[in-house]
Amino acid sequence: MSVIGNTALRFGEEPAMLMDVARDFCSDQGMEAARAGLETPLAHTAAQWDAIVAMGWTGIGIDEASGGAGLSVAAAVPVVESMGRVLMGAPLIPTLLAAQLLRRCGGDAAEAVLNAIAAGAPATVAELESEDWNAAVTTRLDSAGLLRGGKRMVCDAQSARYFVVTVAGEDGPAVAVVDIEALGAGALKPRVLIDNTRRAADVDFDGIRPLAVFSGIRVAAALRDHRLLGALLVAAESAGAAASCLDTIVAYLKTRKQFGKLIGSYQALKHPSVEILNAVDAARSFVFHAATLVDDGSLSRDAEIACRMAKAQASEALSFAGDRAIQFHGGMGFTWDCDAQLFLRRAQWAQQQFGDAAEHRARLAELLIDHRDTASTT
Amino acid sequence: MNAAVKELEDFRREVASWLDANRPADPGFLLPQSFMEVGSEEQLDFLREWQHRVWSAGYLGMAWPREYGGQGVDAIYQSVVDQEMRRKAVPICFNVIGLGWAGPLINDIGTEEEKAKYLKGILSAEDIWCQGFSEPDHGSDLGNARTRAVREGDEYLINGSKIWTTLGNYARYMILLARTNPEAERKYDGLSFFLAPMTVDGIETRPIRKLTGEYGFTETFFTDARIPASSLMGEEGEGWKIAMKTLQYERGAEAGAAGGLAFVRIVIDDLVHELDDVTRGGRPVLEDPVMRDELVRLIIEEKAIALGDRRASIPALTSDYPLSLPLSHKLRWTEYTRRMRQFAIRAQGGDGALYVGDEDARAGGFWQRAYLNSFSATIGGGTSQVQANIVAEHVLGLPK
Numbered sequence: 001m002s003v004i005g006n007t008a009l010r011f012g013e014e015p016a017m018l019m020d021v022a023r024d025f026c027s028d029q030g031m032e033a034a035r036a037g038l039e040t041p042l043a044h045t046a047a048q049w050d051a052i053v054a055m056g057w058t059g060i061g062i063d064e065a066s067g068g069a070g071l072s073v074a075a076a077v078p079v080v081e082s083m084g085r086v087l088m089g090a091p092l093i094p095t096l097l098a099a100q101l102l103r104r105c106g107g108d109a110a111e112a113v114l115n116a117i118a119a120g121a122p123a124t125v126a127e128l129e130s131e132d133w134n135a136a137v138t139t140r141l142d143s144a145g146l147l148r149g150g151k152r153m154v155c156d157a158q159s160a161r162y163f164v165v166t167v168a169g170e171d172g173p174a175v176a177v178v179d180i181e182a183l184g185a186g187a188l189k190p191r192v193l194i195d196n197t198r199r200a201a202d203v204d205f206d207g208i209r210p211l212a213v214f215s216g217i218r219v220a221a222a223l224r225d226h227r228l229l230g231a232l233l234v235a236a237e238s239a240g241a242a243a244s245c246l247d248t249i250v251a252y253l254k255t256r257k258q259f260g261k262l263i264g265s266y267q268a269l270k271h272p273s274v275e276i277l278n279a280v281d282a283a284r285s286f287v288f289h290a291a292t293l294v295d296d297g298s299l300s301r302d303a304e305i306a307c308r309m310a311k312a313q314a315s316e317a318l319s320f321a322g323d324r325a326i327q328f329h330g331g332m333g334f335t336w337d338c339d340a341q342l343f344l345r346r347a348q349w350a351q352q353q354f355g356d357a358a359e360h361r362a363r364l365a366e367l368l369i370d371h372r373d374t375a376s377t378t
Numbered sequence: 379m380n381a382a383v384k385e386l387e388d389f390r391r392e393v394a395s396w397l398d399a400n401r402p403a404d405p406g407f408l409l410p411q412s413f414m415e416v417g418s419e420e421q422l423d424f425l426r427e428w429q430h431r432v433w434s435a436g437y438l439g440m441a442w443p444r445e446y447g448g449q450g451v452d453a454i455y456q457s458v459v460d461q462e463m464r465r466k467a468v469p470i471c472f473n474v475i476g477l478g479w480a481g482p483l484i485n486d487i488g489t490e491e492e493k494a495k496y497l498k499g500i501l502s503a504e505d506i507w508c509q510g511f512s513e514p515d516h517g518s519d520l521g522n523a524r525t526r527a528v529r530e531g532d533e534y535l536i537n538g539s540k541i542w543t544t545l546g547n548y549a550r551y552m553i554l555l556a557r558t559n560p561e562a563e564r565k566y567d568g569l570s571f572f573l574a575p576m577t578v579d580g581i582e583t584r585p586i587r588k589l590t591g592e593y594g595f596t597e598t599f600f601t602d603a604r605i606p607a608s609s610l611m612g613e614e615g616e617g618w619k620i621a622m623k624t625l626q627y628e629r630g631a632e633a634g635a636a637g638g639l640a641f642v643r644i645v646i647d648d649l650v651h652e653l654d655d656v657t658r659g660g661r662p663v664l665e666d667p668v669m670r671d672e673l674v675r676l677i678i679e680e681k682a683i684a685l686g687d688r689r690a691s692i693p694a695l696t697s698d699y700p701l702s703l704p705l706s707h708k709l710r711w712t713e714y715t716r717r718m719r720q721f722a723i724r725a726q727g728g729d730g731a732l733y734v735g736d737e738d739a740r741a742g743g744f745w746q747r748a749y750l751n752s753f754s755a756t757i758g759g760g761t762s763q764v765q766a767n768i769v770a771e772h773v774l775g776l777p778k
Binding site: 002003004005007008009010011015016019243247250253254261262264265267270271273274277278281282284285286288289309312313358361362364365368369372 | 645646647650664667670671673674675677678679680681682684685686688689692694695698699702703706709710763766767769770771773774775776777778
């Protein structure tokens, strides 16, 4: 069996139309919207979120019976890629991931929350407890059914109506749903992030009674899928950011003159720009390959490989593009007003979400080298 | 399974069993890993016979017109054949300059007379083709070609020299870029393109010994060589345009190739397999975290290229820079290949230092020879650095 394995990549008319709409909406917002959000509490405006809800994007991945759009979560890939292009701060990724985790945990108790999310209630998944994405979960439920513990750097906690909280249950992992109304004053402690187009806060859940708790074998599988889908959506967003970072570089190289020549004519700048292009191309190929393999069911081995490769590639592409963007802009690149810094900062945030490139390559080594025999034949 | 899919699957099985039945026996001498490594008569005879057999079976030039020796069927059939040949690891179809570059060019823009004269011989391997683009002083800088072609009656008189002529000492024809008008205002407008015979007086080929110690290229000298005026392709002054079109085939950016394997394809699976029994620090090298990380990076890179080929055919996913994937393919694949083979040697531990001829060399020194040869692809057909300029200028639109 080949370690290259599955290379399916399809993109039909429906996702292409969705991508057109998303690209138009996002380019109308532009980088100006991201800049306007930099020093605001939520990094986005109510009007932006209302538009996103009106377009039905919060219903992606939610069944029509639960008020959703009846589209697979894969449909979110072109949308979040487009949002990444303008570093939009709206909390769509955490909201979509919270919905995915809930519907994959299943049960009637999830219905009401899924309906609310589809209708536009922002949500997020509270999972991290330290700097270590692989550390064991210690947040738990006490004998009275109250949560004990807190979570760290919860993405867009400041916007969230619902928190889906990972919990160490008696017999394996569990997930609890918390309504913002249940949290006391001061439960949210906003963090200062390197990426100021983004928001995250620590959340103290101690003594809080959840709306619902899910446990059992479906939860373990749902959590695994959640981490992979998280990696994929952040990868898609990063690929979009890297693509637009490249555009920013190219535009500058075509207009800035030094020593009497356009700086884009120098090979020292041309060749790394081509390297960025190749890295972005690879990232986009993996992202849409993964979107081809991901659906509403449990993620296959091929889909897992695709999501991990997408994240590893997109994280490195954006880090590289952002880093070179500063350098190639020269003195201008060292200023606050140059967009290069926004891309570079986003790269530092995004690379850590759902595991960095090295982490995904380590898991890929297990899948591809240690377990070669179980490869698919597609 | 619909009818078309079933037909293709049946065809695939047919090809596979033909290859099993007709695969040539091991000749007992080292076979070339690419068409740029044919360095002896015995290699030439072997490869010529093999290509002829593939063509006679109807498995080469399948998408070329029937009247010129092709099969006149959809190119998908040739892709199936090529995939099976790769999978079965049969020898290469070595007449690549004819099959992949000159042939498609003649098919696309040649006259009926040119098609009738040249195409069939390319497929049957009767006529071996070479390419006369690079010159000793102007490697990748084709626009500065100095070899002169002067019209004298029904002939052109050729003087000058070419270098890196693959198969030069065996070829019957050359696609030749020569200067017909040194006075032209733009240097590009002074160039013309010839389908030139190599069998006339005044052409001398001198084999070049490569870094591997083997042969495969020649330096080619023209001293008052007279070729028929009819070997001019197109009009005088169109040489640059036609040469650029030829390079599009060479870089894989344009379809039309007759098919067949041009290279022994060395892929990451071969490397993983090779490293299976190598140890490092008393443990399998494949368990070493640093080496695993490098290996997975390479797997990701190879897979990205395969996925890029898929994505290239989906307009909605290539709207940013539509030419990006095809124009950068050569750069990405050849650079990846070079680094993968370099890693293959490094990962072998002490054995990495052994070469072809040593009894303990891993796989007979296959990886060492392959690494040295990999530079033929990062240098030939436009160096990676020139490729990067092309992508920067034609894809990103950066200034010259």
